[in-house]
Amino acid sequence: MSNDQIPPPHASPDEERVGVYVCHCGSNIARTIAVEDVALWSEQQEHVVVARDYKFMCSSLGQELIEQDIQAKGLSRIVVAACSPHMHERTFRGACQRAGLNPYLFEMANIRELTSWATDDREAATSKAKAQVKGAIERAVLQEPLEPLFVDINPNTLVVGGGIAGLTAALELADSGYHVYLVDRDSSIGGQMAKLDKTFPTLDCAACILTPKMVDAANHPNITLMTWSEVVAVDGFVGNFSVQVRHKPRYVIEDLCTGCGTCIEKCPSRVLDQHFEVGLGYHKAIDRNFPQAVPKYPVIDTTHCTYFQRGKCRACQVVCPTNAIDFTQKETFEQLEVGNIILATGYEQFDARRVPQYGYGRLANVFTSMEFERMVNAAGPTSGQVVLRDGVTAPQSVGIIHCVGSRDKNYNEYCSRACCMAALKFAHLVHERVPDAEVYNFYIDIRAAGKHYEEFYHRVLEEGTHFIRGRVAEVTDAARGPGEEGSLIIQAEDTLIGKQRRIPVDMVILMVGMEARHDSRNVASTFGLGCDFEGWFTERHAKLDPVVTMTEGILIAGACQGPKAIPESVAQGSAAAARVSGLIGRRTIKLEPVRASIEAAACSGCRICNNVCPYHAIVFHEEIKISEVITALCQGCGACVAACPSAAITGAHFTREQVLSQIDGLLWDMQPGVLVLA
């Protein structure tokens, strides 16, 4: 099944002229493999015109050797036996290209990492190297010249999630002069950071550093803000995505609403706010998350609105000075054309009810870390006062339990990264708000790795917080003696003194970990990227490419990639924006031509490949009953090639013939049924 777009330069593989180059890599390869022997042997092989060994093939002299031979000897295929293709495939492809040979007519045999470094057995290593070279020769003669794909980049970008990571990315791109659509499923941007009071270790107020950015985003001429909206479908490929966004009905006409807040004031329906106030405060049936919400337009909560439930009330409609209330609003859909997509969809709090022995939801004065954040927030439900569930009593002692749902094989093995520092911040805030209170931190390890973090830990130590090293067994209200009466008792092993301890406290704060969003797998499948076991989005490379995914044009930033605090989220938001603006600046993007194509004449229209493709890159033409690969969308995995029952799909650079031929070459010395003695 040859690719009919690119005719091979020669009619038959028999006419190919192969050059084989065996690298010594100093002594890295030559110590274990008889490289001269491999080169001499290679020269005897079919198709091979010249075979050489050289000290360092990757050096400029080594590359020149190849370039000269291509021109002087008319070589049509190059095989280099050296290190891993991940190391130098690009180098040698460049050499081929400079000499006028299509870079995809080059093949590499990895005889260093896979052979000379993996054994001391010189004889076995040499024979394995020969087999690898033979496999590479047999494959190379069937390789076909391929041309990279160039696609234009639409300069608009979609950012999904208006938390600090997405906000940063959107602002940086907008400031670079590119248009951004910022979509958030919530009614306001700001994300989790908007709920916080102080940020560690500087203790500056979260709102003071976040709200100006939110306002900037709302007012920026290059940003189209779409809150209370969700992405429902993504089509296309890098440079040319077509995205469908669903705008949920607010029941408030944004163009008319001035954000005066009269409707909120007059709304008679007051309900517990489980979302923004995490159950600690109340909101009205028409309300916004918080007074500084961006945009300022409120949303009607239809499940609690008297009009939606009983058909009567309309108080908001009556009082609205601009007639902005519209009970008949329906959801609308909008199609966006963008070149790149940055996902910054964030995380969710671990549900503390999953650890029943800590009593959350059963013992009133057990709080989660987010509840405490809202409590200490001056704009929160208690106006910043640290009080027990009764709303008035200040606690005289507070126990802070670390690693709830993190570093625990029963829940999540990973460390949630930000909670140690948040716990230290809480200890400091309790001391600040209730000066006489005792604070106990129950920890496994204090993870204070970050700029000025360790110094903050010492500051909290000096403030008189007690640190007890050990995992808490349980939190109970069953008193064993008069000293424990009426308190919550934290039972823990103090591993530093090797004793069980029971500490009676008035208030317990559970430092709940971060988890991937419950629907992150659905989001990943909508956008065509990967998720790990825990649901975090998978980056291209954990160290070297943390904000790019395996899907070209889809980037990730912030806690959707894994637990992280504000500084790292901001860094990733900036990094993603820089990557995108770099791409846009190039106007076109070059894509690897390792992609699948379907030979229409051989396609039976069975559609098996349609579902096999993880990137929705194969479309079915209903009228002619034939499937077609959208080349720019294909990532070249080859799953469809292997799945096609009619062998109608060709995977460029990994064709059936190339692989079968490589197998033949690798097994050149293995006549079936013959015993090979070592």
Add this chain to the structure above:
Amino acid sequence: MAEPTTFQPVIIGFLCNWCSYRAADLAGTARTHYAPTMRPIRVMCTARVEPEFVLKALRSGADGVLIAGCHPGECHYVEGNIKALRRFLLLKRMLTQFGIEPQRVQLVWAAASEGHQLAAAVDRMTEELRALGPLHWQQTVLRAKVDIPLIKLEVGG
């Protein structure tokens, strides 16, 4: 009769570009020594491995085939490894009917950081194949009078 101690099996190893090939690279970089029995083929994803490739390798003289990919959930192409697993399980049923021992075709997961695990998998498989002896495709499969339609795919040379 083959002497078990001197028999050096030959394994064709299909390594996925993103995890297992990098694991093999890492094993080398870390100088983890393992049996030099595995002759590697790089594929972009284990989902590219056709059952025919495995049969071709066995028919052409390999004593075993190792397919190594990313851990489930970590596939760089979302879930290519799961597709490979499904194909692999079907293929194993067929191979059993051919009289080929299950140890001869193995699917393992090795992340890019798991050089040791990949090396250990090759060593383990080498030992298992040593215990089994050579495959002898002609005798094992062809004598069983199984008509193999795949012969027509054989590449000459």
